[in-house]
Amino acid sequence: MGQEKRLILENVNFKYSSRNTFFRRAHHQVLYDVSFSLYAGETLGVIGGNGSGKSSLLKVLSGIYQCDSGEIIRNYKKASLLALGIGFDIELTGRENILLSGILLGARRSEVESKLGEIIEFSELDEAMDEPLKTYSSGMRARLGFSIAISLESDLMLIDEVLSVGDNAFRLKAMAAMKERVLSHQSAVFVSHSLRQVEQLCDRTVWLEGGRVRAVDTTSSVISAYRAQQKELASTKS
């Protein structure tokens, strides 16, 4: 592909260390020599079982963690991590939480304020907007969180498990909004447990296993290989 690359990872290693006693530290390596690229306008899925390093990878990409070795070349101005309910304060109103969370996701105050109407409309929570968040159900909070996250613009979206929110009707609406967003020119990395969502949204997919890249290819071929392996594992267990 002769396209421009938004993101290049070369042999990225990442480990946590935890304190056991005064002098002993235990190291848990989470990512081993991870390499792949993300092209402009592409949506890249990341799949793998629990503990395969998906979320850590996303946090390394967003700059929350720094990789211990290897290189990440970033070819964009502004990335945003799409996670729900960042910085929510239950004592504040819905409206105030939109402002706070939007700024924490990297937007300017003026940008969030200009999108306030749009966010409230999408969340379908206009009646509860001036109530404190502690009166919201967890489904309502998740809806508000998703509405904030989807409305903000960035060159690269890093998406972590955000589509399983709210009731069925809202889930469909959220999926449709996400599809519209990523199928346009948005570059995105999408982490999910749901293979069906990855199939619907992602052009290519990375399969992580035990912190190593097992495969990077078109979504259909990676997912069929992944499914075949899952089936095999299930049959050897029984």
Next chain:
Amino acid sequence: MHYRDLVSVKLWFNLKSEANKTYLGYLWWLLEPILHVAVFFLVFEKLLQRGGENFLIFLLCGNIPYLWFSKTVSNASNSVLNGRGLITQVPIAKVFFPMMVVLTDLVKQMFVFIFFFLFLILYGQAAQSTWIYVPAIILVELLVIVAFAMLSAAITPFVPDLRHIIPTGLMLVMFGSGIFYSYKDVVSAEYQSWFMMNPMANLIENFRRVIIDGIPPDWFSLAIIALVSGLVIGLMLMLFQRLDTTYAKLVVQ
């Protein structure tokens, strides 16, 4: 991250959110120091009969600056760990957390100082021309507070055990800063200059000079305190920048 937007929004929201958690809300900004001073007044003036002349004002001049220091440093020491939720979800400069504590407490403290001076006038304390120096001393104290707040916030994530030591340290500062006694009566002459090396003791002495005695502050001491605090702040800023992503790993443990 647009920090100016974040700080301005978060400052106001923090104050509001905290006030919403209690029945008396914003009143606690004033009630808390009043209760502290009342306890000291009761114990030293009434129970022990150790107060001395004009003890209430003398006590206020010591306790109000000390409570500001103590509250901010103790809140700041937990600030990075309390920011865990944000630190593990968004890339954010960790120095933001202690600085937010400093600003939130500064806003409250300004109301305390304003009411303190209203009280002084109502109580019949003669206004001194030297009161104009008070803002300068407050500013130097702010620098000391920022330095200690950053220091305690930076170290606590590495050594969580400090959470148990810091309250004791703050108690030591309380007893060692001449809040309810005059160091001239208690500390023997040869150790007085050592005693004054404690920045809080020094600041409190300066507050008393300008508020009660009508004497200008000891500018030389204030300059040294400001300079050392400035140095510590500079060093801490560098440290926070270098260790920024290390904290993200530390707080998940």
